[in-house]
Amino acid sequence: xxxxxxxxxxxxxxxxxxxxxxxxxxxxxxxxxxxxxxxxxxxxxxxxxxxxxxxxxxxxxxxxxxxxxxxxxxxxxxxxxxxxxxxxxxxxxxxxxxxxxxxxxxxxxxxxxxxxxxxxxxxxxxxxxxxxxxxxxxxxxxxxxxxxxxxxxxxxxxxxxxxxxxxxxxxxxxxxxxxxxxxxxxxxxxxxxxxxxxxxxxxxxxxxxxxxxxxxxxxxxxxxxxxxxxxxxxxxxxxxxxxxxxxxxxxxxxxxxxxxxxxxxxxxxxxxxxxxxxxxxxxxxxxxxxxxxxxxxxxxxxxxxxxxxxxxxxxxxxxxxxxxxxxxxxxxxxxxxxxxxxxxxxxxxxxxxxxxxxxxxxxxxxxxxxxxxxxxxxxxxxxxxxxxxxxxxxxxxxxxxxxxxxxxxxxxxxxxxxxxxxx
Numbered sequence: 001x002x003x004x005x006x007x008x009x010x011x012x013x014x015x016x017x018x019x020x021x022x023x024x025x026x027x028x029x030x031x032x033x034x035x036x037x038x039x040x041x042x043x044x045x046x047x048x049x050x051x052x053x054x055x056x057x058x059x060x061x062x063x064x065x066x067x068x069x070x071x072x073x074x075x076x077x078x079x080x081x082x083x084x085x086x087x088x089x090x091x092x093x094x095x096x097x098x099x100x101x102x103x104x105x106x107x108x109x110x111x112x113x114x115x116x117x118x119x120x121x122x123x124x125x126x127x128x129x130x131x132x133x134x135x136x137x138x139x140x141x142x143x144x145x146x147x148x149x150x151x152x153x154x155x156x157x158x159x160x161x162x163x164x165x166x167x168x169x170x171x172x173x174x175x176x177x178x179x180x181x182x183x184x185x186x187x188x189x190x191x192x193x194x195x196x197x198x199x200x201x202x203x204x205x206x207x208x209x210x211x212x213x214x215x216x217x218x219x220x221x222x223x224x225x226x227x228x229x230x231x232x233x234x235x236x237x238x239x240x241x242x243x244x245x246x247x248x249x250x251x252x253x254x255x256x257x258x259x260x261x262x263x264x265x266x267x268x269x270x271x272x273x274x275x276x277x278x279x280x281x282x283x284x285x286x287x288x289x290x291x292x293x294x295x296x297x298x299x300x301x302x303x304x305x306x307x308x309x310x311x312x313x314x315x316x317x318x319x320x321x322x323x324x325x326x327x328x329x330x331x332x333x334x335x336x337x338x339x340x341x342x343x344x345x346x347x348x349x350x351x352x353x354x355x356x357x358x359x360x361x362x363x364x365x366x367x368x369x370x371x372x373x374x375x376x377x378x379x380x381x382x383x384x385x386x387x388x389x390x391x392x393x394x395x396x397x398x399x400x401x402x403x404x405x406x407x408x409x410x411x412x413x414x415x416x417x418x419x420x421x422x423x
Contacts, residue, residue, distance in 0.1 A: 065383050065390035071354055071375040074391060078149065078381030085243065086148040088235025090377050093321035094227040099328070100321030103352030106329025110361050110419050115407035123400050124410040127369055129346055130216060130291050130312070132188055135165045137363060137411060138395055140388075141350050141371035142192035142218065144173030145256070149381035156380060158184035160388035164396070169218060169371070172205065177258045178212045190216040192295065194223060195273040199280060203287045204263045210288050217288060218315060219281070222296030222323040224274045229322070281309050293348065296323070298333040303340040314341050315348040320373055331362060338366025356398025363411065364419040 061080065062073045079087050093100030127137045140161050147153030154176035161168035162185050169190040170181045182189045191214040195202040206217060236243075249255040254265045273280075284292060293313035294306055306314050316337050318330045330351030341347055349367035353359060359370045372395060379387030408414045 062382075065379070065386045068390055068394065071378065071391050071394055074375070074378035074382045074387055077383070078378040082149050082381040083239055083241060085232070085236040085239035085241070087381070088232040088239075089145075089229070090143075090149070090374065090381075091235075092229040092231035093325065094229055094323070095325040097231065097321060097325070099318055099325050102327055102329035103318070103321050103331070104329070104354065106331045107352060107355075107358050107361060110331065110365070110421050112357065112360070112402075112406060113418050113420055114405055115418065118407035118409065120404040120407060120409045122409060123403050125396075125399065125403070127411055129167070129369060132167075132215075134167055134369075136396055136399075137367075137369040138359060138392065138399065139167045139169060139348070139369050139371045140376060140392070141373040142169040142171035142174070142190075143373050143377055144171045145175050146377070146380060147175040149377055150384045152384060153380075154181050155184045156385040157376065157388055158182075158189070160376075160385050160392065162186050163389055164392050166392055167369075170214075172220075172259055173252070173257055175256065175258065177261070178209050178214060182213055189214055190218060192218040192220060194220055194271070195276055195280065196268045197270040197273065197275055198265075198267040199283060201260075201263060201265060201268055202280075202284070205259060206284065206288050206290070208259065208263075210290050215290060216293060216313075217284070217290040218293045218295045219284065220295045220319075221273070221276060222298075222317070222319050223272055224276070224323075225272065227322065227324075278305060278309055281311065285310060293346075295348075297337055298328070298330075300336040300340045303337045307341065307344060311345065313346040313348065315350070315371075316367070317348075317350045317371075320351050331358075331365065334362060334365045334367060342366045353395075356395055356400070356402045359395065359399045360402045360406065360414065361419050363414045364416055366416070 061077050062068050068074060125136045127134050140157060146157055150156055154170060154174045158168055158181045167188065167190065168181070168185050169192050170176070170178055171192050172194045174181070178189065178191055191209040193202065193205060209217065243251065247253070247256065252271055254260040254268065254271065281292070281294070291312040293315050294311050295315035295317055296319065297303055297306060297314050297316055298318060303314055314337060316330060316334050318326070318328070318333070330349065334349055338347060346368040347366055348369050348371055349362045350371035350373060353362070353370055353372050354375060362370050372392070375395070376388045376391045379391035381387070403409070403414070406414070406418055408418070
C-alpha cells in the first residue's frame, strides 16, 4: 500500500468512527451526511470537555511523528491503526466518565502566576528520586498490555525511555517481563504491582522483580472491584475480531502477564486485590529491600497512614478515571496529600496530563515528579517507538517553555505561589 493510500485508509477509518462513535454526539439527521465527509465534519459535535479527540478535523492526520504539534495529534492516528476494542480499553473511563473528564477540566481551575525579570536562559529540569538523578520530572507511567497497541509493546516504550533518558515504570499487567524491559531500557526500571488476592503470589513476584534489579516497587491500591467501562464495551462492538483469538485464557489472566511465569497461581482466587489491607504493606516491607510507593492515594487521611506504615513514596492517582467515578480530578486531590507528605517522602502524580502547563501545575502543587500515561500510548499506537519518543519530547519542550515564562530556572524554583485556584 502506498503512503497516500495508507493515509486515505486511515482517514476512512476515522470518519467511520466519527459517524458511529458513542464518544461523539451527532446532531439529529447527521447520518444523512455520512457519504460526504466534509459535510459530516462541519456538523459533528465534539465531546463536552476540553479533551481534543481530533486535531482540527480527521482529514488532518499526521503522517509521521515529526509532523506532530501537540500530543493530541497522535490520538486519531492511533485510533485509525489500533483495533477498536484495544483502543476502547485504553480510552475508557468508567460509568458516566465524570472523573475521566474531571481529570482535564480540573486543570482549568488552576491558573498560573508568572514571576518576571528572572534569568531563565538556562533551564535545569533535573530531579532526584531515591538517590538517582533524572534529567526530567516526567516519567513514563505503568500501563498494561502495550502489545495491544504495537507489536513491540513495552520493549518499544523502554527503548524510547532510553533515548530520552526518562524513568520507565513497568506494569505488572504488561506483556513483557521485567528482565526484558530492563535489558531494553539499559538502565533503571521501576515495577508496578497488582497484588491479586494471594499475598504469597505477590511476594514471589516481588522477589523476582528485586532479583532482576528493579530498585522501586509501586503497589497499586485502587483496583479493588469491578468496573463498567462503557466506552470500551461500545467500541468493542465495532471490532470484528474474536477476542479469544488473542486472549486465549481470558482478558487480564495471569497467562497474559509474563511476570507471573513459573509461579504457582493455584492460590489466586481473584486477580484483583479486594482483600488488601495495611497489613499487606507491612508484609511487603518485610519481604523486600526495594523502596515502596503506594499508587492511588487521594486523601490526606491515607497519606498520613502511608507515613505511619513507613511507605517510601506516595503516588497521587485516580487511575486515569478508570477505578471509580467519584468526580474529583486527580489534580484537586494533590494539595491535601501534599499538605501531609511534602518534604517527607517523594510524591508522584498522574491522571489527565496532556500539556507542559499541566506538569508545571502538578509540580507547583506538591508533586516531585509527574507520570504520563495515555499520551504515550497514543504515540505507541500511531507510530511505535518513534511516536513515544515524540510525545515525550513535546511534553518536555512544553514544560521548558512554561518554566521560562513562569520565571523558574530549575525545579526547586517552582513555588506553590505560582499557581492559584479560582474562587
